[in-house]
Amino acid sequence: MSALVAVIVPLALLLGLWSAMALGAVRLAGQLLRLAPWVPLLLLWPLVAGSAGEFTWPLLGMRLGVDATVVPVLVLAALAWSAAGWFAGSRITEGRRWFWTGWLGALAGMHLLLLAGDMASFYVGYALLSLSAYLLVTQPGSDEAWRAGRVYLIMALAGEGALLVGLLLIAGSLGNAPLAELAANPAWVTESAARWWLLAGFAVKLGILPLHLWLPLAHPVAPVPASAVLSGVIVKAGLLGWLRFVPALEGEPQFIGQALLALGLATALGGVALGLCQTRLKTVLAYSTISQMGLLLTGFAVAFLVAGERPAMLAALGLFALHHGLNKASLFLACGCAPGASPWRLALFALPTLALAAAPLTSGYLAKTALKDLVALAPTLPLVSLVLSLTSTATALLMWKAFGLARTQTDRSIGLHPAWPLLVVAGVLVPWVYALAGGLALEFAPDKLLASLWPLGLAALLVLAWTRLSGAAVRLPEGDLVVPIERLVSLLGGRLRRANGTRTEASDDEDDTPHTPGQASRLVAQLLQLEALQRRLPVAGLALLAVGGLLWLLTLFGGR
Amino acid sequence: MSHAEVWVIAAAAVFGIGLYSLLIASHLLRQLIAIKVMGSAIFLVLVVAAGPIDGALDGLPKALVLTGIVIAISAIAFALALLVRLAEVTGSTSLEDEADDDR
Amino acid sequence: MIAEALAGLVFLPLLAACAVAVVPKRAVGVFVWSGLLPLPALLLPLTEAVWREGLVRLAVAGFASPLGIEWRVDALALVVLWLNALIAVFVGLYAARDYPPGSARGGRFWALWLLLTSAMNALLLSADLFNLFVTLELVTLAAIGLLVIDGKPAALRAAMRYLLLALLGSLFYLLGVALIYGQAGTLDLYQAGERLGPGLLPVTALVLMTMGLLVKSAIFPLHGWLPAAHGNAPGPVSAVLSAMVVKVSVYLIWRLWLWLAADWQPAWALPLLGLLGAGAILYGSVLAFLQVRLKMMVAYSTVAQLGYLMLLFPLLGPLGYSAASYHLLSHGLAKAAMFLAVSNILAVMGTDRLDRLAGADRRLPLDTLTLALAGVSILGLPPSGGFVSKWLMLQAAWAIDGWLWLAVILAGGLLAAAYLFRPLAVLCARPATAQAADDGSPPSATGLHWSGVVALLLALGALAAGLAPAPVLALLERGLPPGILP
Amino acid sequence: MNSTLLFWLPLAVVMVSALAGIGIFMAGEQRQGLRTMLNLFAAVAKLVLVGVMGLAVLGGEAPEFRMALLPGLDLVLRADALSMLFATLSAVLWLVTTVYAIAYLERGADRARFFGFFSLCVTATMGVAMAGNLLTFFIFYELLTLTTWPLVIHSGTRAAFAGARTYLVHTLGASAVFLVGMVWLYGLTGAQDFIAGGTLAALQLEYTLQLKVIFGLLVIGMGVKAALFPLHSWLPRAMVAPAPVSALLHAVAVVKAGAFGLVRVVEDIYGPELIAALGLGLPLVIIAGFTILYGSVLALYQRDIKKRLAYSTVSQVSYIALGIGIGGPIATIGGIVHLVHQGLMKIALFFCAGIYANLLGIKKIDQLDGVGRRMPWTSLCFSIGALGMIGLPPVAGFITKWYLGAGAVAVGMDWVIGILVASTLLNAAYFLPVLKRIWLHAPPAAWPADPTVSLLEVRGMVGAALVVAAMALGVGLFAGHPLSPLNWVTGIAAGYFP
Structure with a gap:
């Protein structure tokens, strides 16, 4: 019951806001807006109550409920989304209806996604989330926003198409199967390639390397709270999709796991490499998200390499997602509060960067070590664990660049919104609390501490070397590969439109002259002339004799 | 050839003459006369066809x-009245040279 | 009881016709309606008798058949009698508007109208070849008389041409009758049929008579006279011409080929007659599409629809027979309604040229509706009588694998759609902006004049024929001609 | 219910709107009050009668009206589950469209003629829904052509007549083909009523080739109205008709009659087993699939709103053909339930297009900038309809796509999912930019036309659009509800796949 309320409230609020705006009741709209930020907290209620409901009426038999896999993302969503909502409540001034429609739509989608117990409801939530996110991305209404929106929509729809193929392939055999049953006996996996369609579909949302093009464009261009939510929480929906729909079987061929692992590491390093070439703070943070998601993929690949490690994987990935979500969201919120304006703000900005770089004793350390232990379980080459720690160095470098960019934002007029520090604190504390509750082994053995220190040291060395040497920075346009692709498409499109341009214009528009019969053509004139001829008596007489003669012959001789 | 066949052939000849002149003539009066001739040819056939049946004349x-x-008389009378009316109204006594009347 | 009904059918209108010619102007109305209105009532006992026995025979004044005249009524005759009665009464009601019985013109009109009706009934009752000749002549002369009642030059010329060809046709028919009598010694349709075999002279006689009747019923190559005659006749006259006069001679062709030559199996001649019909359908429809005047278009539509009646010969069989007879009935009603609607339009709009009728439906909503409903039946679309006959004809064609006839029937339907929807489109078009601008508000529709209602009733009759054909078809099933093996 | 009521009820349901139509003709142009009253009364009466009949059907009785038409052939109007589905849809949408049309034509001309034929058109649709055998179906099918023709030429412009002429050429041509097919079928099997699961199983052995040819003819006959690929070109041309007509034509009457006919032929005459045995399902799926993609691609290029919606209809209706072509219980359910879903969604879209055209004079897509701000409620309905068309969840389109996809996989035609997803993306490609213009673009300085509009007009039109959009959303959202069309069709499909 509580789950249903959690899903319905955002929608009801959206409709209420909408009709208030449409009917011009500005005062009512204002009050509703004040409510909006605190809706995500409703998520906690089903978490606590833990009630699972089944409602046959809506959609194809909706099941709602909370289960283990979804808890970390649920907590993350509740905290990050409400903080960002509080921030948005005061900071978003123009284009409010557009922003809040997108915001509440995305929220409703996220709620349904998290609480869904069957495939159809999950897909409904996911689709609603993707579509509403488009509104958030294009809210500023600038040309850059439109371009980002277009790229985002095309890739999101492509992803959703892949998703639909996968879901329908499953639905063919199991109908609208509950998610629990899907994970429990993945017999359907062998029947069709559904699993890989789903993997690709969710990869788009997570921004895994080849499919990441939209992320560096969309996240920075959105208003600050929206980017926080996009990068912090909405990205994790993809992870949830993987955990639900891409189970690993026992005798899985090794190369699949290895490939995924390699892709994860490539994304992690690629994200950082591209991030370093950017000049804007929010774009750098966006690329950092891509690289962090790569790390998630490596963790996820472990399930394919070694059987029976699902609970451990869930715990590690959940912790990592929680840690990354909270810290990344707080970083994005920082961008809205001029972090470089005072040393106190710089310190606040530094905390999450250190966490993300997995400095010892931070939530990042906790999540990273859990991840390293997980990967160690898999029978992979020793090289993999080395590369994994190298990613920490890379992230540290990226965080250093971000810190450098943040220092430049010194506009003191922008006030410090309390939501930011709150989120930073949450980012520090909540992962620890979660780890304790989750029963993860918490040890501060010296080798673990050392293992997390040397990458940072290496990073510091590299930074020193880099600033002394040339200081020349490599510049790359945002969204890297997108630019050449766009140019190609516009070239192709232009020619296509010219080719059939004439045809669309020629389609008959309405003209209002009344209808009159057309003139007789030459053939018709001849026909009418023949007709006039038949009217004259001699011709009629001859015709009569001819017909009579023919009839006479046929009757006489045809009859036998 | 028996008695009857001679008459039937004669009647056929008269009928042919009447038909020919009906189709060829342009003046309506000649056409009406041709129709009268064909009518009498048919009556000739009818009379000859009678032939005695078991002794008693049929x-x-x-x-x-x-x-x-x-009937032939009344038809021709009606046609003549129509011809006169047509001549008065349209001034022509022939069907050939009329303008198209339905434009 | 039957004898009085039969006598009444023929002599009541005849006496009324004579009375109209004699009696002073004021009393003409009484005689006209007393001559016309009881006709349907007289038919009721006759229908019940035919339903019970299948064939009703009456020797007029007691003389036996070879010498005396014998009246016979079977299912086919009854159907056409009903059609004649309905047309005479309804179109008569319509005609009372243009030719009020009291006026000078009215007197002449109604005398001929009643004469035509009685001659028609006499023809349908008689079963004697010579008697058929006499009544056919009466019908033709009365019809031509009605054609020239207004004395328009175009009508006069068309009437003259019609008369000449009609006389030519009846001469050929009479020649055939003479030869038949020479061979069979009797002129009674049924007896002559039994006595004659497919020898040289009987076949010649049959062909001569058929040629005569083909001219009178304007079947395809010989249709030259019909469009001008029906196109230029006054409204009600063109209706009765198209609905009844032309049909009667086709009815006679059926009588000859299905009763007289019942057992001659003229295997090759029937397809020829069918081809004439197919030619009529295609040629008539194309010509109808090309016409500029509405009445000429409807006249050519008659030429086309007559083609369907000739399709009975290639599709000989119970299905084909009831299809053709039902087409005769439903076409009669629909075509009469169409001609009345068109003459209404002509009267109100002053012209029936299509390019001047744009937007006429606002002033004549009822007549546009009648034209549309009648069009539905002519087209053969459900739920009209036309559809029933088309459906049965298609089944007959399919039964004998006659794919050509199937194609012709369907093509006829589509072509009819072409030439019928064109005027409807023009009528419903919005008038050129200039014309609409001057009279501002849409022209007020002429009031519900009962002449429009009569036309609508006939059109609804054609549609009703589509909904309740069962009794008529059952009647026809029972009275199959000897020429058709059940 | 006593037997006499059961006998006359189907006829009453069909004839209510016919009587109203005739009454409207008689009332003439000037008496507008009487006409509106007649219209609304007939619409409500029909809805009530359909409701009563629905209860009877639910109660297990089968109201049937039978009249001897031709020797051995009867006119049969019967209310089984499938006909009730279509009849209810028609009755509900007719009431809504009447309200909309009354408001839409407030300042129009020739309203008597319009509403007269409007009622007759619904009579024909109801007849098509209730037809108990193929002949009755054909009779009302043709009546539908006749009664919709004057609606298409209503505006009287040259384009209207060109559109009407194409419409006639297609529909009458198809009716000739349909007639040949029907005559042939009756020649083989004699008069047969519709029986769930088909009546031709016995014939399959010696007449396989003939049955295939007949199926081809019947599919062509229905295909024109159901706008299958080669026969669809009349649909965009008939867009010149006023909005309520194109709404009725494309959402309820003509297009649905064709699709409904296909369902009858496949399910009630041939029966799913025979279709599978003769292998007729695959060609139907291929044609329908191609039409879906063809319609969507062409819709991309249209700049006129109603033309784009028309091509979208061409592709959407083929979902129904796709569903019954695939065969198998799930896909058939998907196909048949789309009858209702597409009807609701498409009529909402057309209502909104009509409101834009009538109140703001907007006909082209690039005039739609910023309409969302000027007419929020209409644009909301338009968006619901558009999202439904794309197949995005909560709206009804998603349910159909789900069932079609699942059904295709269940039968082993996995490639059909490719078509479904491709069409989803194409729909998104031609609907989302429109939504973007409506909501996210700045409105122009002045609208093409801004006539003084009475409150009744606005409320009537927008109200109708809102009702229909709400239904489209409700049907999608509460598909699981026992009374929802989905469960209703599941019951129907149970009859075909015992």
Whole structure:
């Protein structure tokens, strides 16, 4: 019951806001807006109550409920989304209806996604989330926003198409199967390639390397709270999709796991490499998200390499997602509060960067070590664990660049919104609390501490070397590969439109002259002339004799 | 050739002449006369076709011929009245050279 | 009881016709309606008798058949009698508007109208070849008389041409009758049929008579006279011409080929007659599409629809027979309604040229509706009578694998759609902006004049024929001609 | 219910709107009050009668009206589950469209003629829904052509007549083909009523080739109205008709009659087993699939709103053909339930297009900038309809796509999912930019036309659009509800796949 309320409230609020705006009741709209930020907290209620409901009426038999896999993302969503909502409540001034429609739509989608117990409801939530996110991305209404929106929509729809193929392939055999049953006996996996369609579909949302093009464009261009939510929480929906729909079987061929692992590491390093070439703070943070998601993929690949490690994987990935979500969201919120304006703000900005770089004793350390232990379980080459720690160095470098960019934002007029520090604190504390509750082994053995220190040291060395040497920075346009692709498409499109341009214009528009019969053509004139001829008596007489003669012959001789 | 066949062939000849002149003539009056000639040819056939049936003369064809003559007369009279009216109104006594009347 | 009904059918209108010619102007109305209105009532006992026995025979004044005249009524004759009665009464009601019985013109009109009706009934009752000749002549002369009642030059010329060809046709028919009598010694349709075999002279006689009747019923190559005659006749006259006069001679062709030559199996001649019909359908429809005047278009539509009646010969069989007879009935009603609607339009709009009728439906909503409903039946679309006959004809064609006839029937339907929807489109078009601008508000529709209602009733009759054909078809099933093996 | 009521009820349901139509003709142009009253009364009466009949059907009785038409052939109007589905849809949408049309034509001309034929058109649709055998179906099918023709030429412009002429050429041509097919079928099997699961199983052995040819003819006959690929070109041309007509034509009457006919032929005459045995399902799926993609691609290029919606209809209706072509219980359910879903969604879209055209004079897509701000409620309905068309969840389109996809996989035609997803993306490609213009673009300085509009007009039109959009959303959202069309069709499909 509580789950249903959690899903319905955002929608009801959206409709209420909408009709208030449409009917011009500005005062009512204002009050509703004040409510909006605190809706995500409703998520906690089903978490606590833990009630699972089944409602046959809506959609194809909706099941709602909370289960283990979804808890970390649920907590993350509740905290990050409400903080960002509080921030948005005061900071978003123009284009409010557009922003809040997108915001509440995305929220409703996220709620349904998290609480869904069957495939159809999950897909409904996911689709609603993707579509509403488009509104958030294009809210500023600038040309850059439109371009980002277009790229985002095309890739999101492509992803959703892949998703639909996968879901329908499953639905063919199991109908609208509950998610629990899907994970429990993945017999359907062998029947069709559904699993890989789903993997690709969710990869788009997570921004895994080849499919990441939209992320560096969309996240920075959105208003600050929206980017926080996009990068912090909405990205994790993809992870949830993987955990639900891409189970690993026992005798899985090794190369699949290895490939995924390699892709994860490539994304992690690629994200950082591209991030370093950017000049804007929010774009750098966006690329950092891509690289962090790569790390998630490596963790996820472990399930394919070694059987029976699902609970451990869930715990590690959940912790990592929680840690990354909270810290990344707080970083994005920082961008809205001029972090470089005072040393106190710089310190606040530094905390999450250190966490993300997995400095010892931070939530990042906790999540990273859990991840390293997980990967160690898999029978992979020793090289993999080395590369994994190298990613920490890379992230540290990226965080250093971000810190450098943040220092430049010194506009003191922008006030410090309390939501930011709150989120930073949450980012520090909540992962620890979660780890304790989750029963993860918490040890501060010296080798673990050392293992997390040397990458940072290496990073510091590299930074020193880099600033002394040339200081020349490599510049790359945002969204890297997108630019050449766009140019190609516009070239192709232009020619296509010219080719059939004439045809669309020629389609008959309405003209209002009344209808009159057309003139007789030459053939018709001849026909009418023949007709006039038949009217004259001699011709009629001859015709009569001819017909009579023919009839006479046929009757006489045809009859036998 | 028996007695009857001679008459039938003669009647056929008269009928042919009448038909020919009906189709060829342009003046309506000649066409009406041609129709009268064809009518009499048919009555000739009717009379000859009578032929004695088991001794007694068969009176039916005679009655038919009489009725036929009455009908032919009334038809021709009506046609003549129509011809006169047509000549008065349109001034032409022939169907050939008329302008298309239905435009 | 039957004898009085039969006599009444023929002599009541005849006496009324004579009375109209004699009696002073004021009393003409009484005689006209007393001559016309009881006709349907007289038919009721006759229908019940035919339903019970299948064939009703009456020797007029007691004389036996070879000498005396014998009246016979079977299912086919009854159907056409009903059609004649309905047309005479309804179109008569319509005609009372243009030719009020009291006026000078009215007197002449109604005398001929009643004469035509009685001659028609006499023809349908008689079963004697010579008697058929006499009544056919009466019908033709009365019809031509009605054609020239207004004395328009175009009508006069068309009437003259019609008269000449009609006389030519009846001469050929009479020649055939003479030869038949020479061979069979009797003129009674049924007896002559039994006595004659497919020898040289009987076949010649049959062909001569058929040629005569083909001219009178304007079947395809010989249709030259019909469009001008029906196109230029006054409204009600063109209706009765198209609905009844032309049909009667086709009815006679059926009588000859299905009763007289019942057992001659003229295997090759029937397809020829069918081809004439197919030619009529295609040629008539194309010509109808090309016409500029509405009445000429409807006249050519008659030429086309007559083609369907000739399709009975290639599709000989119970299905084909009831299809053709039902087409005769439903076409009669629909075509009469169409001609009345068109003459209404002509009267109100002053012209029936299509390019001047744009937007006429606002002033004549009822007549546009009648034209549309009648069009539905002519087209053969459900739920009209036309559809029933088309459906049965298609089944007959399919039964004998006659794919050509199937194609012709369907093509006829589509072509009819072409030439019928064109005027409807023009009528419903919005008038050129200039014309609409001057009279501002849409022209007020002429009031519900009962002449429009009569036309609508006939059109609804054609549609009703589509909904309740069962009794008529059952009647026809029972009275199959000897020429058709059940 | 006593037997006499059961006998006359189907006829009453069909004839209510016919009587109203005739009454409207008689009332003439000037008496507008009487006409509106007649219209609304007939619409409500029909809805009530359909409701009563629905209860009877639910109660297990089968109201049937039978009249001897031709020797051995009867006119049969019967209310089984499938006909009730279509009849209810028609009755509900007719009431809504009447309200909309009354408001839409407030300042129009020739309203008597319009509403007269409007009622007759619904009579024909109801007849098509209730037809108990193929002949009755054909009779009302043709009546539908006749009664919709004057609606298409209503505006009287040259384009209207060109559109009407194409419409006639297609529909009458198809009716000739349909007639040949029907005559042939009756020649083989004699008069047969519709029986769930088909009546031709016995014939399959010696007449396989003939049955295939007949199926081809019947599919062509229905295909024109159901706008299958080669026969669809009349649909965009008939867009010149006023909005309520194109709404009725494309959402309820003509297009649905064709699709409904296909369902009858496949399910009630041939029966799913025979279709599978003769292998007729695959060609139907291929044609329908191609039409879906063809319609969507062409819709991309249209700049006129109603033309784009028309091509979208061409592709959407083929979902129904796709569903019954695939065969198998799930896909058939998907196909048949789309009858209702597409009807609701498409009529909402057309209502909104009509409101834009009538109140703001907007006909082209690039005039739609910023309409969302000027007419929020209409644009909301338009968006619901558009999202439904794309197949995005909560709206009804998603349910159909789900069932079609699942059904295709269940039968082993996995490639059909490719078509479904491709069409989803194409729909998104031609609907989302429109939504973007409506909501996210700045409105122009002045609208093409801004006539003084009475409150009744606005409320009537927008109200109708809102009702229909709400239904489209409700049907999608509460598909699981026992009374929802989905469960209703599941019951129907149970009859075909015992």
